[in-house]
Amino acid sequence: MRIGVFICKCGTNIAATVDTEAVARKALEYPDVVYATDYMYTCSEPGQDEIQQAIEEHDLQGVVVAACSPRMHEVTFRRAVEKAGLNRYMFEQANIREHCSWISKDTEANTRKAIDLVRMSVEKLRFNHPLFSSQVPINKRVLVIGGGISGIQAALDCAEGGLDVVMVERESTIGGKMAKLDKTFPTIDCSACILGPKMVDVAQHENIHLYAYSEIESVSGYMGNFKVDIRKKATYVDWDACTGCGLCTEKCPAKKSFDGFNEGLDTTTAINISFPQAIPKRAKIDPKYCWYLTKEKCKICQKICPVDAIRFDMKDETVVEEVGAIIVATGFDLVDHSVYGEYGGGHYPDVITGLQFERLVSASGPYEGHIIRPSDGKEPKNIVFIACVGSRDPSIGRPYCSGICCMYIAKQAILARDHIPDSNCYVFYIDIRAPGKNYEEFVRRAQEDYGVQYIRGRVGKIYPQGEHLIVQGIDTLLGIQVEVEADLVVLATGVAASVGAKELAEKLRISYDEYGFYMESHPKLRPVETNTAGVFLAGVCQGPKDIPASVAQGSAAAAKTQILFSRDTIETDPQIAKVNERMCIGCGKCIDVCPFGSIQWKTLRDGSQKAEVLDTVCQGCGLCNATCPPKAIQLQHCTDDQILAEIEVLCAGERHG
């Protein structure tokens, strides 16, 4: 190999404490080095020109640049050598600035170090091979997991952009948490009125295929070519036939079924449609409550159904969809407030969650919009809201702020004052967090225009007394004990990761934090990407956020998908693991350890099993390489031979003194 070495002075950044000329002179003694020089700014245009000229004049086959960190300019120099006709991987960069000239003022020692660093790079380069990316076609369909507002936004944006969208929703209707809300802060918009049309758009858009009441069974493949098994849970109703007329729900005798949509405030029928605006508007049978499925008698729905859609023998069914990208928008669930024994541990019927209050006050809720107490149906006069229940509380392992509760209880207090003008509303809070647009003003309105009484302090205890609930707390501003005789207590229940979030993350091979929220690729600069290429995040599954932020992230995820799909093929990074089949002993240890599932079995004609790397899935971490006993799997561009060569040349060098 004919190698050229270029030592950058970086103005005085390097030259002030490294004798670059001496380094270049020394480099000429190394094996295969045919040209070496130093230059003022190697990364500048004339600097790059010089490299390119030298490649031509000296017929160089590899280039070492000793300059700043490769994290800074590796891409720049690779491009430069590529322009001169070399393969871009026939390049190595020695870091003699951040790791050398900038961290010591001892010119002699720095020069010796720079000499070593260049020597190592030359030695590594001698084992480099040209590497080539391959092109893999992209399947331009996208899977959206979760049909809440964020998933809806992502799906609609993708579909409008011409992409085929597959949406999977675990409940029988899309809409998510927003569908349960009465109004939204800070505009007091009717939630159903702004969400409803979007849900209808999803149902009617020709590019969107919706799998409701379905879950992700498994995911395989890689960016551009995922294969997803979707389990359609048995609804016991043929949805192709069902028209959503609702006759069955009127006649069903099993009227004590749990009503999840109304947060358990009401009961429903065993065969039911979640709510009138459900999308898809189809009936499903809850097998836990259906008389026929539990006791083998009844079948009334089957008799009454005008289109003969009831299928008691229906089983779960798995369908396979192939997509090129995945948007995860699985949302959240509420923190289980029963851990708070001091607030009744879930045993007082008139201590309710924020979401239950939404159903209470909603015109489509069980009480048709009349705020009444779940226990006796009376109208409450004194309503207490308690902030930070399950948020900012390290004692239950949830130190984070849920971000939305301060705002939603302000809204709920306003709604309560609107509905019951002679009511008193109290809010116990720690701090008010209202950083959004018009948010602070909104909270002020609650306090000033609606007369909601804000008390800064925690509630220590709630206990029933007669018809009332006594709320004991502290007003830390006045430094006094406070006791409120409440008729209704609303806990501003915080945000928890969605049930099953971790299991889904394992299937998708994306990371999650200790609370189960999905990890973005970079907290600031890559907030929508995950560390698994082709999987994007939207909404609260990534961390607590409000509706505008969820919608924005949904659109962002759609944009990322569109960017990915704007090309017809993906260029793979060739710095990945590669198996030498002749040496592979088929022990499967690489397959076991690979964090990305990028290695699979391959059966040769003689029946022997070998490992095989999926080029587009491998991320190039090299864990397999370190694990492989015979080192049959090698990380390209960082092979054992390259690392060993660097070690050997260092150890063989004379120690200077």
Added chain:
Amino acid sequence: MEDKTKTLQREFLKVFEKLEVVLGWEPGYDSLHATPSFIRQAKDLNKLVWNPLCSQNLCTYLVKTLNASVRKDDKKIGICVKGCDSRSLVALIQEKFITRETFYIVGIPCEGTVDWRRLMRIEPSLKDVQKVDIQGNELEVETAQKTYRFPLQQVLEQRCLHCRYPNPIIYDCLIGEPITPHIGDDQAYGDIEKIEQYSLPDRLKFWEKELDRCIRCYACRNACPLCVCRDSCIAETRTPKWLSQRCDLKEKFFYHMIHAIHLAGRCTECGECERVCPMEIPVTLIKKKLNQIVKDLLDYEAGIDPQKQPPLLTFDPGEKGI
């Protein structure tokens, strides 16, 4: 009581039609050696023997020689295992090289096997040996002339002196009664403690002295039931080139480190590496030390639980103390 050799032969005969081959031992090239035996016909079963000379760990042949992971028909492999050997079998199952169902395992509780080199050092004139047997704490050697008795401590293999698992971990059929281990868990690492009493420079000197005798014959590797790389072993491959063919101390030292590190969390302490070393280098000690570390740090012993994953091939995000 029936002779164990006879029982062994009889047990295999009962199931022989379901077996493709039986791995056992037969008399060796002289009366102080047994040698591995691959029996494919029922009439040859009477070659099989069991006695304190049956040193070889037959599991060594499973992956390298028989390629037991690839089965053509549903016939099983019959194999004899001592306590230590059975751990190698379990370890191979753990690492998915073989499956339990493929084997008909005859387990033999073992009082220890004889290190003929030690025996010959004590009694260099020993010849015409006719029978070797363990009686209580003594080895009884019958020759044409007379019967010798040696204290077991003086003639057993080193591995047997520190054996905690004389009884097979898994088997389909057990020959004889289980034995109480001679040694408690607390004494298991007595031999490595001897080295740890040396100062650090003396330990280095010790290993330099020991490993410098290495002739890089790779017998230790070839005899190891868990060294499964065959021709791909990085001690010999050119790409990647971990070792040169230069026979100096650094290369020998590094070779033994490769062998040991590759067995970290996998070695079942069968001691074959040391038994077969023509230079009598105590190489098993290196692996035992690693085992001790893995046991203390990660609470794991190889070849005990077929369900467990070797600890360096897995992880625990929440683990403390590392």
Added chain:
Amino acid sequence: MVNSKEESTTKKDLLIVGFLCNWCSYGGADTAGVCRFNQPTDLRIIRIPCTGRMDPLFVVKALIYGADGVLVSGCHPKDCHYNEGNFYARRRLEVLKQFLPFMGIHTDRFRYSWVSSSEGRLWQQVVTEFSETIHGLGPNPGVHGESDAKAGMSFYT
């Protein structure tokens, strides 16, 4: 192991080989450089994608063939760019660290640490401390062929 040569060796460069993961510690070392955090000059850094790439045998190789110290550094556990690499690394490297003294190699000649790309100050500390430790130990006596070995005698007899 602090030998009498210590005084005369503290001024000289010793050879410390560093294996740094590209995403965290290599970035941390860059950050320390950008901040001009002064550091000893003995360290030579080899860039690897992840500590999961780290075969413990690289450390052994360096120590046998003459490195005076080896430093491996990567992302903090749970922050691995590849999710899991450093979980494997910490097990493998800790086992190695405890094992080296059995072979007569001082355990302090090898260290592994977790430094993120923003922790320039921490990196300076790690390098400074480790370099001081290695200078304290002096040059690695290393494995060499001058032992007074006489072939034949078994360890046990």
